[in-house]
Amino acid sequence: MSVLVFLEFNDNELKVTSKQALTYANGINKNVYAISQSKISNDVMESLGKFGVSIFLINTVDFQENNILKCIIPTIEEFKINCIIFPKTNSFSYLSSILSTKLNFPLINNVNSVARFENKICLKSTIFSGKAEVDIEIDSNSCILVLNKNIINSVSYNKSVEIKNLINKNDNSLSNNVVSLRKEKLEGDILLSDADIVVSAGRGLKGPENWKMIEKLAKILNAGTACSKPVSDAGWRPHHEHVGQTGLKISPNIYIAVGISGAIQHLAGVNSSKIIVVINNDPEAPFFKHADYGIIGDAFDVIPKFIDALK
């Protein structure tokens, strides 16, 4: 197995999910290739050895279909890579799909266990939005795996990184049928899917004007803010904050749910969080059955006390 990992950086810092993907890859083969779409400095490239990169492929192109065909696929073929690993992110969904069809590698998403490579590839994947999982056997000796967050803790390595260039085949360019007109940044500094801590609130907060204390708590914890579906449906919070079965699925280290009863659809989006803290004035709220820590009390009393305790 020759392994390639696609990495994501936030400025010049390697994202946690990418570090985890590198540790996962080292468990398959110590000789790990890595590539990224982000422009990073030489210093950063050389420092990637401590996260487990053996060979870093310098990439100067965007991961658009043209470039995938012209550079990425010839490189994968040249280095005889037969296992490609992605951390699960929105932007890698397109790339992993294209690589799967063009290379004819089977593609498994939502991987949540280590993979065993025998004459078949065996691993587990979450299904039904985290309500269940399934043991999968792949009849192939090549694969593309998209990893769930937090299925493995990243470890340190002591490698020196070899830097290579991508192969660049001149191919007939495809016509570009997609034109980006503009990009708008959403409010909030912390990307929900990257956040290690998430503070989430539901209808129990009674109205959008009461979110100030949630935002304050999130700021102190350096956490992302999320909400339940009824809250985003009512327009109290923007749609992209909605976590649950039909919203974003997240698995932070700590998920703090305030005034959310814990309907099965909501749980589906958050039940793979490492630690769940539930704050609710109803001791019968179903969410308590799925929590590690519970506080039975009115959010309007508890949150200010929580903020004080953190100070």
Add this chain to the structure above:
Amino acid sequence: MNILICISCVPDTTSTISFVNDDKKFNSDGVQYIIGPYEDYALARAVELKEKDNSINISVLNVGLERNDPLLRKALAIGADDAYRIDVFPNDSLFVAHQISSFINENPFDIILMGKESIDFNAGQVHHITGSLLGIPSLSPVTQLDLNSNKNKILIKKEIDNGIETLEVVLPAVLGCQEPIAEWKIPNMRGIMNARTKPLKVIDQFECGSKINYKKYSLPEKKDNLIIIDENNINELVVALKLKNL
């Protein structure tokens, strides 16, 4: 203009998930199946576009078994004009995308709408794989869709990491949709009556193998160690979370 909506037929979001046959098979006893919530949004947007321009034809397609026919009828009642079902179990993303792209090769469409993901296997890749197999653009998750006046291009909004991107796309294209692209539509009595006579065609599967086998299902471990903390002693929680080094 022809729009195709590819729907998944999945257990209702409130379903309790369980397995039978030594955990080798999903237990569908008492499970209510629904049109995938994301495809419901996609269908609603297509019907809105048709309400403005009646020359648009809306087809729905499901890759799945006979039990899904009532849901295809429901899509017809909501406003689709014709329905197709490719009669085979939808094993995995690549397999389903092969079925859909083979169907589209025989029956061209201008816009192919799907949900951003099915809520059973959640891979969210059928749209991209279908686009790749057909050699046309695929975009997801799309939250807004409008046609230009010549109906040869669409203007869409798509979620990206920490932002929204507005794009212009030359048709044909495949889109993975999510709210708030439209409000869900509930079929009215006239729609339900009309749906009875609209065509629902069952098609044999297109030959295509799959390399992915499901051996055994399981449920995640339940948490049973809830620690209740008094709201007047919240320091206990802060200390506990710090001890976990999180």
